[in-house]
Amino acid sequence: MIPLFPLNVVVCPGEELALHIFEDRYREMIRLCISETRPFGIILVHDSAMMTVGCTVKISQVLKVFDDGRMDILTEGQQRFTLLSTDRRKSYLQATVDYFSDEPGEPDSFVTEEAIRLHKQLLSLAGAPADEKTYEKRPLSFSLAHSAGLDLEDKQKLLEDRSEPSRLLFLIGHLTALIDKIRYYEEVKKMVRANGHARFFPPIDLTNLGTRS
Numbered sequence: 001m002i003p004l005f006p007l008n009v010v011v012c013p014g015e016e017l018a019l020h021i022f023e024d025r026y027r028e029m030i031r032l033c034i035s036e037t038r039p040f041g042i043i044l045v046h047d048s049a050m051m052t053v054g055c056t057v058k059i060s061q062v063l064k065v066f067d068d069g070r071m072d073i074l075t076e077g078q079q080r081f082t083l084l085s086t087d088r089r090k091s092y093l094q095a096t097v098d099y100f101s102d103e104p105g106e107p108d109s110f111v112t113e114e115a116i117r118l119h120k121q122l123l124s125l126a127g128a129p130a131d132e133k134t135y136e137k138r139p140l141s142f143s144l145a146h147s148a149g150l151d152l153e154d155k156q157k158l159l160e161d162r163s164e165p166s167r168l169l170f171l172i173g174h175l176t177a178l179i180d181k182i183r184y185y186e187e188v189k190k191m192v193r194a195n196g197h198a199r200f201f202p203p204i205d206l207t208n209l210g211t212r213s
Contacts, residue, residue: 002056003029003040004086004093010155011042011055012142013077018063021071025091030071033059039078041095044156052083053160054097077142080159100162102139107165112140115168118175119144125182141167149178 005026011017021030033040043054057075064072081097088094120130128147137143145158148171161167 001094001096004095005040005042006045006050007042008045010044010152010159011077012145012159014137014142015077015146017075019073027069029092046152055080102164103162105165107168111168115171122175122179139164141171144171
């Protein structure tokens with residue numbers, strides 16, 4: 001059984017996530033995890049529904065402890081799990097989970113190279129630098145996911161997918177559509193700039209990009 005932290009966020013294995021802990025029940029949970037060097041699970045709650053697949057995280061650093069007991073912590077995604085049952089006997093939620101890994105199978109080198117090429121292209125369009133270390137990590141799909149402009153629903157699908165080739169193909173389709181969308185945005189911005197209204201176009205923010213209308 002693991003402590004469970006339901007949030008409106010999806011975290012993937014290897015991904016860093018900073019959290020501000022302020023509720024009493026979660027302060028208690030984090031203190032336990034720190035004292036016993038235990039992971040806890042993060043699972044998406046979206047539209048008032050809790051998903052059934054999440055990811056454990058380890059506390060890699062306590063960034064700050066406030067006088068009133070609040071904490072800023074840095075976590076790192078570890079293992080994916082399927083939720084089997086929940087337990088509410090403590091102030092925070094606990095869960096019995098089943099850990100799972102990927103099915104056998106490696107992506108073709110072309111698929112890997114294309115996913116990397118498109119990811120670099122997206123970052124370039126957004127004016128963000130590419131970190132080569134991102135492309136050395138495995139599974140590559142989870143390394144790319146953090147800055148791929150995925151919405152919660154698509155990132156959750158990626159988390160649940162047990163095939164690295166399938167995840168990379170999904171990202172290639174997503175990135176291709178997103179890059180086309182950004183290029184269209186930029187073309188419209190150029191046309192509007194000629195009329196002196198470019199100030200109405202905010203800069204591109206990867207955290208708000210998505211292919212859904």
